Amino acid sequence: MAFRFFPKTFNFFALFEKQVGHAVEAACLFKEIVAGGVITEDAMSRMAAIEHQGDDVAHKIIDQLNKTFITPFDREDIYALAKQLDDITDMVNNILSRLRVYNINTVDKNLVEFSVVIEQSVRAVARAVGGMQNHKDGQTVFEACVEINRLENVGDAMRDHALSELFAGARDPISVIKWKDIYQEAEIVLDVCEDVAHVVDSIMVKQA
Amino acid sequence: MAFRFFPKTFNFFALFEKQVGHAVEAACLFKEIVAGGVITEDAMSRMAAIEHQGDDVAHKIIDQLNKTFITPFDREDIYALAKQLDDITDMVNNILSRLRVYNINTVDKNLVEFSVVIEQSVRAVARAVGGMQNHKDGQTVFEACVEINRLENVGDAMRDHALSELFAGARDPISVIKWKDIYQEAEIVLDVCEDVAHVVDSIMVKQA
Amino acid sequence: MAFRFFPKTFNFFALFEKQVGHAVEAACLFKEIVAGGVITEDAMSRMAAIEHQGDDVAHKIIDQLNKTFITPFDREDIYALAKQLDDITDMVNNILSRLRVYNINTVDKNLVEFSVVIEQSVRAVARAVGGMQNHKDGQTVFEACVEINRLENVGDAMRDHALSELFAGARDPISVIKWKDIYQEAEIVLDVCEDVAHVVDSIMVKQA
Numbered sequence: 001m002a003f004r005f006f007p008k009t010f011n012f013f014a015l016f017e018k019q020v021g022h023a024v025e026a027a028c029l030f031k032e033i034v035a036g037g038v039i040t041e042d043a044m045s046r047m048a049a050i051e052h053q054g055d056d057v058a059h060k061i062i063d064q065l066n067k068t069f070i071t072p073f074d075r076e077d078i079y080a081l082a083k084q085l086d087d088i089t090d091m092v093n094n095i096l097s098r099l100r101v102y103n104i105n106t107v108d109k110n111l112v113e114f115s116v117v118i119e120q121s122v123r124a125v126a127r128a129v130g131g132m133q134n135h136k137d138g139q140t141v142f143e144a145c146v147e148i149n150r151l152e153n154v155g156d157a158m159r160d161h162a163l164s165e166l167f168a169g170a171r172d173p174i175s176v177i178k179w180k181d182i183y184q185e186a187e188i189v190l191d192v193c194e195d196v197a198h199v200v201d202s203i204m205v206k207q208a
Numbered sequence: 209m210a211f212r213f214f215p216k217t218f219n220f221f222a223l224f225e226k227q228v229g230h231a232v233e234a235a236c237l238f239k240e241i242v243a244g245g246v247i248t249e250d251a252m253s254r255m256a257a258i259e260h261q262g263d264d265v266a267h268k269i270i271d272q273l274n275k276t277f278i279t280p281f282d283r284e285d286i287y288a289l290a291k292q293l294d295d296i297t298d299m300v301n302n303i304l305s306r307l308r309v310y311n312i313n314t315v316d317k318n319l320v321e322f323s324v325v326i327e328q329s330v331r332a333v334a335r336a337v338g339g340m341q342n343h344k345d346g347q348t349v350f351e352a353c354v355e356i357n358r359l360e361n362v363g364d365a366m367r368d369h370a371l372s373e374l375f376a377g378a379r380d381p382i383s384v385i386k387w388k389d390i391y392q393e394a395e396i397v398l399d400v401c402e403d404v405a406h407v408v409d410s411i412m413v414k415q416a
Numbered sequence: 417m418a419f420r421f422f423p424k425t426f427n428f429f430a431l432f433e434k435q436v437g438h439a440v441e442a443a444c445l446f447k448e449i450v451a452g453g454v455i456t457e458d459a460m461s462r463m464a465a466i467e468h469q470g471d472d473v474a475h476k477i478i479d480q481l482n483k484t485f486i487t488p489f490d491r492e493d494i495y496a497l498a499k500q501l502d503d504i505t506d507m508v509n510n511i512l513s514r515l516r517v518y519n520i521n522t523v524d525k526n527l528v529e530f531s532v533v534i535e536q537s538v539r540a541v542a543r544a545v546g547g548m549q550n551h552k553d554g555q556t557v558f559e560a561c562v563e564i565n566r567l568e569n570v571g572d573a574m575r576d577h578a579l580s581e582l583f584a585g586a587r588d589p590i591s592v593i594k595w596k597d598i599y600q601e602a603e604i605v606l607d608v609c610e611d612v613a614h615v616v617d618s619i620m621v622k623q624a
Contacts, residue, residue, distance in 0.1 A: 062614075066621040076284070076492070101576045102583055160309045167310055173381035173589035177596065180385065198270075205274035284492070368517045375518055381589035388593065406478075413482040 010068045012078055013133040015061050016085070020122075020129045022054035023088040027115075027122035030092045034115040037107045039099055047093050054089035058082050073203045084196045085129070088122060091189050095182060102178040110162040114186040117158065121151040121193040128200045141204055148197040155190035159183050218276045220286055221341040223269050224293065228330075228337045230262035231296040235323075235330035238300045242323040245315045247307055255301050262297035266290050281411045292404045293337070296330060299397050303390060310386040318370040322394040325366065329359040329401040336408045349412055356405040363398035367391050426484045428494055429549040431477050432501070436538075436545045438470035439504040443531075443538035446508045450531040453523045455515055463509050470505035474498050489619045500612045501545070504538060507605050511598060518594040526578040530602040533574065537567040537609040544616045557620055564613040571606035575599050 026047065033043045061082040065071065071078055099107075128144035131137035162183045170176050234255065241251045269290040273279065279286055307315075336352035339345035370391045378384050442463060449459045477498040481487065487494055515523075544560035547553035578599045586592050 062618065063621065066618050097576065101579050103580070160305065163309050164311070167382065167386070170382045173385070174583065174586045174592060176382060176385060177589070177592060178583070202270065202274050205271065368513065371517050372519070375590065375594070378590045381593070384590060384593060410478065410482050413479065 010064050010071075012061060012064065012072055015057055015064070016081060016129050016132075019054060019057040019061065019082065019085045020126045022050055022057065023085055023092075023122050024119075024126050026050045026054070026089045026092040027119040030096065031115040031119045033096065034107050034112050038105065039096065039107075044096060044100065047096050051089050051093040054086055058086040073207065077199055077203050080199050081129075081196065084192055084199065085125075087192045088125070088189060088196075091185065091192065092118065095185050095189075098182060098185065102182075104178060104182070108179070110158065110165070111182060111186065113158060114155070114162075114183070117151055117154055118186065118189050118193075121148055121155075121190050124148045124151065125193050125196050128197060132200055132203060135207070138204060141200060145197040145201050148193050152190045152194040155187045159187040218272050218279070220269060220272065220280055223265055223272070224289060224337050224340075227262060227265040227269065227290065227293045228334045230258055230265065231293055231300075231330050232327075232334050234258045234262070234297045234300040235327040238304065239323040239327045241304065242315050242320050246313065247304065247315075252304060252308065255304050259297050259301040262294055266294040281415065285407055285411050288407050289337075289404065292400055292407065293333075295400045296333070296397060296404075299393065299400065300326065303393050303397075306390060306393065310390075312386060312390070316387070318366065318373070319390065319394065321366060322363070322370075322391070325359055325362055326394065326397050329356055329363075329398050332356045332359070333401050333404050336405060340408055340411060343415070346412060349408060353405040353409050356401050360398045360402040363395045367395040426480050426487070428477060428480065428488055431473055431480070432497060432545050432548075435470060435473040435477065435498065435501045436542045438466055438473065439501055439508075439538050440535075440542050442466045442470070442505045442508040443535040446512065447531040447535045449512065450523050450528050454521065455512065455523075460512060460516065463512050467505050467509040470502055474502040489623065493615055493619050496615050497545075497612065500608055500615065501541075503608045504541070504605060504612075507601065507608065508534065511601050511605075514598060514601065518598075520594060520598070524595070526574065526581070527598060527602065529574060530571070530578075530599070533567055533570055534602065534605050534609075537564055537571075537606050540564045540567065541609050541612050544613060548616055548619060551623070554620060557616060561613040561617050564609050568606045568610040571603045575603040 029043070029047055029050065033039060033047075036043075061078065065075060065078050065082070124144045124147040128141050128148065131141040131144065163180060166176055166179050166183070237251070237255055237258065241247060241255075269286065273283060273286050273290070332352045332355040336349050336356065339349040339352065371388065374384055374387050374391070445459070445463055445466065449455060449463075452459075477494065481491060481494050481498070540560045540563040544557050544564065547557035547560065579596065582592055582595050582599070
């Protein structure tokens, strides 16, 4: 391992709270847009702005990580957490972009359901990340992680149901290609939330 | 790096053997189902049961890893191995679920061939993982890893052949979408087996 | 962590330069083939040869990593770099194989554009990797990384544009399936280049 000399510590928790805050904003906006059923230029640029802010925080965390010798928990966990929280915001933004690219203007009920579950999961991620800082919040963190895992299973079932429906009623192959993509991307957001839960859980266990 | 104090050691090998055992069970059941050509409700629940057992072992390994200070080999290798062995079982289960979601009832000969190669590869993974514990089994491990790599190449060729055939004879686009997905997922199982071989190989080299 | 005793050091830079050289060769050949518009058997085997050479270097790096106790920078960064540089060559080769599997003989203008951007990005990766060795080349490395990030954004826009066009004019669903795949794989090459830029950037920061 290369020799480093950065003898300062740094409080990463504030940055993680900020980053997860952007993920929550993105998930809320996504739910709002999908519920409205119309994807406007304005909604797109609001989402892009959130995504850029999330990116900035991720870069700050990685920069600090590279410069900090003593970290509050394992370096690879900090890196994984920054990457995964960033991925949540990115992927929510991506679904929106994909809807535009596919020229989909009428959102279907399955995507509305996904957007509700995604928002619930990202809020649970925020509780888990927020509770990590305070050792007494172990129960909050634990419950949030259980909830995230539950919602990931819900998401799997939703995707399978949506795909079954899509293929059963398939008339237009082009439309099948588009929606298969959208449903799968929506489900992956919940997978990433679960990855965050695993990292948070492992951090808590190591510090127990 | 956070300070930890877990001065106990733990024998991870027994858990890895158990985990790879579930992967072999999954691969055998998959081959059996595909050979039979019919996916029954009973087969689905047997596979789901294996997948749950595999999950349980994976969780035990990660929990132990977080609690153990001195590990028989690098922490990241233990984590990678637990994750990848879990992925094998998950992915075999996923292919089955996907066949159901797509309402595919007649299994084709390409998938039968894939199931045979997948079982061979997972059995080689079991030999590699089993041999890791015993330094004298270096030759067994080495040969198993070579075999896994060979089967991954076989899988690539099988996928390319299956896709060529699928697209060349393409009449129904919906069916193309479904089978493209299935073939690609089948090939990814062999990729994950190869990832295991790389980790095992690297563990053996470090301990040489 | 397992106990190891490999008290020798090793200069990894020469191997990384070699590996990135193969990636550049692959990207150049890809651009040449795509510009020619025809995928010959000869071109395929030249690309396969480059890919094998890249593989060999990757294996050498990993072997050395496993045998070397003191590394010029963090072990996980060496591993990530070897893996990602290998991925670039692999993926460029994969696009070519996929074109063959899909029996696509007439390359379209979007893929030509992608091939130009891919070559630019891989050349910037080579500058970044080459500059890493020399601390005085910080500015070269920094500029190359900025360029790689810029080209990744260009690639995102190109993929979105190509997909919009593909779906807007969609007559033949089979052709849509094929080209969607090709465009997405082309864009992923640029993502991998960006991953390299992140690793290189983080190595430079740690050594600052």
